[in-house]
Amino acid sequence: MHDFDHTQRFLFDDSDVRGELVGLGQSYQHVLAKHDYPQPVAQLLGELLAAASLLIGTLKFDGLLVLQARSAGAVPLLMVECSSDGELRGIARYHAEQIGADAGLVELMPEGVLAMTIEPKQGQRYQGIVDLDGATLAECLTNYFATSEQLPTRFWLCADGQRARGLLLQQLPADRLKEAEARAASWQHLATLADTLSAEELLGLDNETLLHRLYHQEELRLFEPRPLCFRCSCSRERSARALVSLGPADAELLLDEHGGQVVIDCQFCNQRYAFDAADVAQLFAGGGSEAPSDTRH
Structure with a gap:
């Protein structure tokens, strides 16, 4: 064996x-x-x-x-x-x-x-x-x-x-x-x-x-x-923290540049984490990253 x-x-x-x-x-x-x-x-x-x-x-x-x-x-x-x-x-x-x-x-x-x-x-x-x-x-x-x-x-x-x-x-x-x-x-x-x-x-x-x-x-x-x-250590929560670290102005700019949705790809496992305008607003309001919004795909 x-x-x-x-x-x-x-x-x-x-x-x-x-x-x-x-x-x-x-x-x-x-x-x-x-x-x-x-x-x-x-x-x-x-x-x-x-x-x-x-x-x-x-x-x-x-x-x-x-x-x-x-x-x-x-x-x-x-x-x-x-x-x-x-x-x-x-x-x-x-x-x-x-x-x-x-x-x-x-x-x-x-x-x-x-x-x-x-x-x-x-x-x-x-x-x-x-x-x-x-x-x-x-x-x-x-x-x-x-x-x-x-x-x-x-x-x-x-x-x-x-x-x-x-x-x-x-x-x-x-x-x-x-x-x-x-x-x-x-x-x-x-x-x-x-x-x-x-x-x-x-x-x-x-x-x-x-x-x-x-x-x-x-x-x-x-x-x-x-x-x-x-096992990949990526998660939606970690991706959300990376987005928050940019600050609200840059996060809003990314949303505008990418048609209203920011997608963060994990380079190790190819997992994708998508954040739309409602998600981003929730993040900066301190609401966390897990609750799905009505517009998430």
């Missing part, structure tokens, strides 16, 4: 290293179904979805993780959000005429930057930004952690437009291995074994089989999986 739409943590008993596996199936398909992405873009978006799912398990907070890659190339934007509740959404912007069938990250996002933003429900927002300086998203994320003060972290990511999978290894603070040389050797050994993993194995093997193939000589514990799902 394949392991899709959940993450699963594992821990090496004789080394200060933890790992995480992720598989995305239906949740990945929900993201792709909202837009007609070319295959190379769908693959990159799947890899970034897998990366966000892996990272949310390493961060002990209640809130939202946002990964955003930007460039001046054929794919100017990749953006993925994953909540601490395992809710995913993602989007890509692209220029189809510039995308070759076998294009990879370097061709699609030259001179790009990668931003990771942590938005806790309570507490301070954090953002880190690095260059997209690897041949793959996995390399770029690995380099991101290498340039920060975080613990050494490695990524292996793969997506084929149907499934997205990922593996993360992260070194933990010294506990079982106290000497720096022994810690470094253990980390290198486990990462080197993971480097032998093929895309076909990562996409095709269930978690237990995959870990046995890589680490059958190691003692490790595999924990219970945590579910993931696609």
